[in-house]
Amino acid sequence: MGSLTAVSWETQAEKCRKILRDSMNPAWLLSPKELAPASQLNVSTFIETCGFLTARELKITATSATGLVQQMASGSLTALETTTAFLKRAHIAHQLTNFATEFMVGEALSASAELDAYFKRTGKPKGPLHGLPISAKEHIGFKGRIVHSAYVAWIDTIAEEDALMVQLLKKAGAVFHVRTNEPQSVMVSPLL
Numbered sequence: 657m658g659s660l661t662a663v664s665w666e667t668q669a670e671k672c673r674k675i676l677r678d679s680m681n682p683a684w685l686l687s688p689k690e691l692a693p694a695s696q697l698n699v700s701t702f703i704e705t706c707g708f709l710t711a712r713e714l715k716i717t718a719t720s721a722t723g724l725v726q727q728m729a730s731g732s733l734t735a736l737e738t739t740t741a742f743l744k745r746a747h748i749a750h751q752l753t754n755f756a757t758e759f760m761v762g763e764a765l766s767a768s769a770e771l772d773a774y775f776k777r778t779g780k781p782k783g784p785l786h787g788l789p790i791s792a793k794e795h796i797g798f799k800g801r802i803v804h805s806a807y808v809a810w811i812d813t814i815a816e817e818d819a820l821m822v823q824l825l826k827k828a829g830a831v832f833h834v835r836t837n838e839p840q841s842v843m844v845s846p847l848l
Contacts, residue, residue, distance in 0.1 A: 668811045672757065672802065679759040684747035691751055699752045703745055713741035721788055728787040731775065735768035735787030739831050742789035746834045757794045757835045758801070764789070764833040771829060783829035790825060791834045795842055798822060798832070806840040 686708060692699050704714060716724070716738055727733035743761060750756040774782045781787070792798075795805040797815030804810035822832065 665808045668808045671811055672804070675758050675802070676756060679761065680747060680750075681743070681759070681761050684744045686748060686751060702752060703748050706748065708748060709741065709744055712737075713744060716741040717745045721785075725781070725784070725786055725788055728771075728775070729781045733787075735771040735775075735831060736765065738787050739764050739768040739789050739833055743833050746791070750834075755836050757837050759834050760798075760832055764831050767826075767831045771831070781829060783827060785825060786829035788830050789833045790830045791836050792822065792832055793838050793842070794835050795838060796822060796835075798835070801835075805842055806838055 686706065690706065690708075692702050696702075703709065709717070716733065719727070724733065724738055728735055728738065743759065743764060746756065746759065750759075768787060771782055771787050775786070795803055797803050797817070797819040799815055799818045801815055802811060803813050803815045818826070826832070
């Protein structure tokens with residue numbers, strides 16, 4: 657009979673750190689010299705003043721969800737342009753706050769391009785959320801991706817299908833672009 661060896665939590669956690677590192681687009685990262693200094697505790701306006709995003713990208717990422725969908729439905733804004741702006745902003749925000757567990761760059765840009773092609777072909781948005789970039793907490797299941805709810809012991813848990821919420825939002829035209837971290841066990845009280 658073979659022996660079982662325990663895998664250290666550091667080894668398990670490194671799997672997720674690697675997924676995050678590999679999911680980032682290096683072209684959308686600021687160098688350490690370009691980031692706010694560690695002594696700057698308030699970085700709430702850093703993205704607007706760092707000079708990385710264009711004026712149009714800043715305007716896109718400051719527009720309400722309703723406004724974005726209306727602009728995409730009128731053809732004055734594309735899903736690809738919108739998603740790219742949000743991805744770039746999210747990369748910088750992550751460098752400042754460490755909020756992401758995984759960027760979905762390839763899938764988001766591909767979905768956006770498909771939505772733009774649909775709009776070009778039909779002249780209509782694909783659904784009420786056509787092209788709207790959306791983030792999701794890590795515990796929400798995406799087919800083929802880890803869902804660990806911030807438990808290192810669950811890092812090998814892979815979703816077999818998209819969560820119903822993900823399916824419905826995608827069908828409505830939403831574009832998932834980043835998965836975000838959360839407190840361990842999603843702050844569910846063990847006393848419940």
